Amino acid sequence: DSGVTQTPKHLITATGQRVTLRCSPRSGDLSVYWYQQSLDQGLQFLIHYYNGEERAKGNILERFSAQQFPDLHSELNLSSLELGDSALYFCASRLDRGPAFFGQGTRLTVV
Amino acid sequence: ILNVEQSPQSLHVQEGDSTNFTCSFPSSNFYALHWYRWETAKSPEALFVMTLNGDEKKKGRISATLNTKEGYSYLYIKGSQPEDSATYLCAFIGAGNNRKLIWGLGTSLAVNP
Numbered sequence: 001d002s003g004v005t006q007t008p009k010h011l012i013t014a015t016g017q018r019v020t021l022r023c024s025p026r027s028g029d030l031s032v033y034w035y036q037q038s039l040d041q042g043l044q045f046l047i048h049y050y051n052g053e054e055r056a057k058g059n060i061l062e063r064f065s066a067q068q069f070p071d072l073h074s075e076l077n078l079s080s081l082e083l084g085d086s087a088l089y090f091c092a093s094r095l096d097r098g099p100a101f102f103g104q105g106t107r108l109t110v111v
Numbered sequence: 112i113l114n115v116e117q118s119p120q121s122l123h124v125q126e127g128d129s130t131n132f133t134c135s136f137p138s139s140n141f142y143a144l145h146w147y148r149w150e151t152a153k154s155p156e157a158l159f160v161m162t163l164n165g166d167e168k169k170k171g172r173i174s175a176t177l178n179t180k181e182g183y184s185y186l187y188i189k190g191s192q193p194e195d196s197a198t199y200l201c202a203f204i205g206a207g208n209n210r211k212l213i214w215g216l217g218t219s220l221a222v223n224p
Contacts, residue, residue, distance in 0.1 A: 002154070033212065042216045043155070043200070056211045090154060097143045097204070099157030100212060 003027065006091050006103035014111055018079040021106045025072055025093030031055075032074040033100065034066055035090040043090070049074055081110045115203045117215035124191050125223050131187045132218040134201030138182035143204040146175055146186055149217065150197040158186075158199075191222040 003026035013019055025032050034046040045058030049068035060066075063081075068074040078085060086109050092100040116135045124130050136144060143162045147155040159168040164179040172189045188195055198217040204210055 002156070031210070042198075043214050045212070045214065048211060050210075092155075094212075096210070097160060097162060099145050099147075099160050100155070100202070101157070102154035104154055 002101040002103065004091060004093050004101050004103040006089075006106050008106060009104065010107050010109075012109045012111060013081060015081055015083060017081050017110075018077065019081065019108065021076040021078070021089055021091075021108075023074045023076070023091030023093075023103060025074070025091075026095075026101050029093035029095045029101070030072065031094040032068055032072070033092045033094070034060075034074070034076050035092065036087045037090065037105075038084075038087040046076070078108070083110050086110045115201060115213050115215040117199075117201060117218050119218060120216070121219040121221070123221045123223065126192060128191050128222075129187070129189045130191055130220065131185050132199060132220075134184045134186070134203075134215055136182050136184070136201070136203035136213075137205065138180060140206045141179040141182075141203075142206045142210065144177055144179075144184050145202040145204070145212070146184070147200040147202065148197045149200055155200060186218075188220070191220070193222045193224050196220055196222045 005024040030051040032049045036044045046060040048056040066076045088105045090105045092102045094100045146158040149155040159175045161177040166177040177184045198219045200217045201215045202212040
């Protein structure tokens with residue numbers, strides 16, 4: 001158990017819909033990262049938050065947004081979903097130079 | 112643009128073989144280098160955090176070295192076992208406010224029994 005909790009584990013939704021993925025980081029970790037893993041692809045960095053502030057953006061679509069709350073949990077919002085958004089979404093948390101600890105991921109299927 | 116490159120992209124070895132792969136990263140503004148193991152249907156797990164030039168880390172049959180001046184790290188697996196089959200990722204962290212993890216695409220290792 002990495003200490004990072006992601007909910008839900010699985011999500012099936014229709015095109016055009018909006019979903020929210022949730023991540024609770026390890027206790028004390030200020031950084032939260034969101035990644036997307038599409039079929040047979042590596043980790044695609046989406047966005048990084050540090051102590052409530054956005055620190056870096058990767059290849060995140062405009063239809064996607066995220067935030068980190070005062071209790072440090074984070075949410076990734078995906079809207080106007082398309083079939084191509086089907087993927088495994090990972091959240092990871094980290095403290096300073098330390099390693100990233102990954103949640104088990106949310107598998108999103110858009111039908 | 113900061114690039115982190117891993118080679119080879121994939122590797123097939125026989126049980127008992129020793130193997131190694133490479134992570135290349137920018138040699139300037141180094142802060143840390145991580146190695147992760149990513150098994151199928153699981154999430155990545157950290158193997159090593161390396162911060163100093165010349166670092167050598169070891170965990171069981173797996174070890175890693177770091178050369179920050181020339182910008183590379185090697186991961187070694189001694190006497191590979193089928194359970195070592197996974198994708199091995201490295202991530203570079205540059206100095207700077209963002210401390211962003213820049214990932215390589217990984218080396219996929221398959222160990223045949």
